[in-house]
Amino acid sequence: xxxxxxxxxxxxxxxxxxxxxxxxxxxxxxxxxxxxxxxxxxxxxxxxxxxxxxxxxxxxxxxxxxxxxxxxxxxxxxxxxxxxxxxxxxxxxxxxxxxxxxxxxxxxxxxxxxxxxxxxxxxxxxxxxxxxxxxxxxxxxxxxxxxxxxxxxxxxxxxxxxxxxxxxxxxxxxxxxxxxxxxxxxxxxxxxxxxxxxxxxxxxxxxxxxxxxxxxxxxxxxxxxxxxxxxxxxxxxxxxxxxxxxxxxxxxxxxxxxxxxxxxxxxxxxxxxxxxxxxxxxxxxxxxxxxxxxxxxxxxxxxxxxxxxxxxxxxx
Ligand SMILES: [Zn+2]
Numbered sequence: 001x002x003x004x005x006x007x008x009x010x011x012x013x014x015x016x017x018x019x020x021x022x023x024x025x026x027x028x029x030x031x032x033x034x035x036x037x038x039x040x041x042x043x044x045x046x047x048x049x050x051x052x053x054x055x056x057x058x059x060x061x062x063x064x065x066x067x068x069x070x071x072x073x074x075x076x077x078x079x080x081x082x083x084x085x086x087x088x089x090x091x092x093x094x095x096x097x098x099x100x101x102x103x104x105x106x107x108x109x110x111x112x113x114x115x116x117x118x119x120x121x122x123x124x125x126x127x128x129x130x131x132x133x134x135x136x137x138x139x140x141x142x143x144x145x146x147x148x149x150x151x152x153x154x155x156x157x158x159x160x161x162x163x164x165x166x167x168x169x170x171x172x173x174x175x176x177x178x179x180x181x182x183x184x185x186x187x188x189x190x191x192x193x194x195x196x197x198x199x200x201x202x203x204x205x206x207x208x209x210x211x212x213x214x215x216x217x218x219x220x221x222x223x224x225x226x227x228x229x230x231x232x233x234x235x236x237x238x239x240x241x242x243x244x245x246x247x248x249x250x251x252x253x254x255x256x257x258x259x260x261x262x263x264x265x266x267x268x269x270x271x272x273x274x275x276x277x278x279x280x281x282x283x284x285x286x287x288x289x290x291x292x293x294x295x296x297x298x299x300x301x302x303x304x305x306x307x308x309x310x311x312x313x314x315x316x
Contacts, residue, residue: 083098
């Protein structure tokens, strides 16, 4: 029972993990790579998974057992942040990278038995006051009751090519390959390509699609000015316009598809013949399907090309 705010924002991945946690928890991944724009959303999602796996009761959102409380307060002994600022030995003064001693420390800790499901959450962290984005992200994605980022002196970023010191990934790889039972590594990335491929290939990758900006419905209406008379030639051009719109406006496929749904719903209100009514209802169904494809990590180009060809296919 993941926190409701995360379920609403990431329905597909939430559903996937809910089923796994309820029915097949022994298959829980030993290594997870999160991809997406918001590192805070990924961190909260990982913590919620850790909380449910360690809950002494049934994992419900408002559970107040010791494990749930500790995780919300970032005090749980089995849930570790690993970054340039976290999980450092006292003698380790490598401030700019995740260092070999840090990873060796993890290796050592794995040899000890644990009563918990251990989580190691890897990210890039910088000692700097939280910027506007960080503060907004915490407000937006923090499930109720969490108090993870009380200090205002560091920012949580995605892993990038400079996060790890050169020798660490290979030592880490050994841990990721053969962890003890009930141990999960989580890597927070914008894109899996930012992490070495040998770790990615031993992990399960999940996209947490997040947008910073909603698509403007009047912009979408402009791009769709020919609707409902879209030809097959128009289809690829409109698909390309939508992809460019996503890039130029820092939005994502999900928000654009939502705006398309709103646009079609408006059309539905003013339509005056049955044939067109039927087409629009069908097209709404196509857009809803496109949202599912997009959530399943399919490339935007494929999602929009397929969708636009379907919309054009309804033309007489
Ligand atoms: Zn609990």
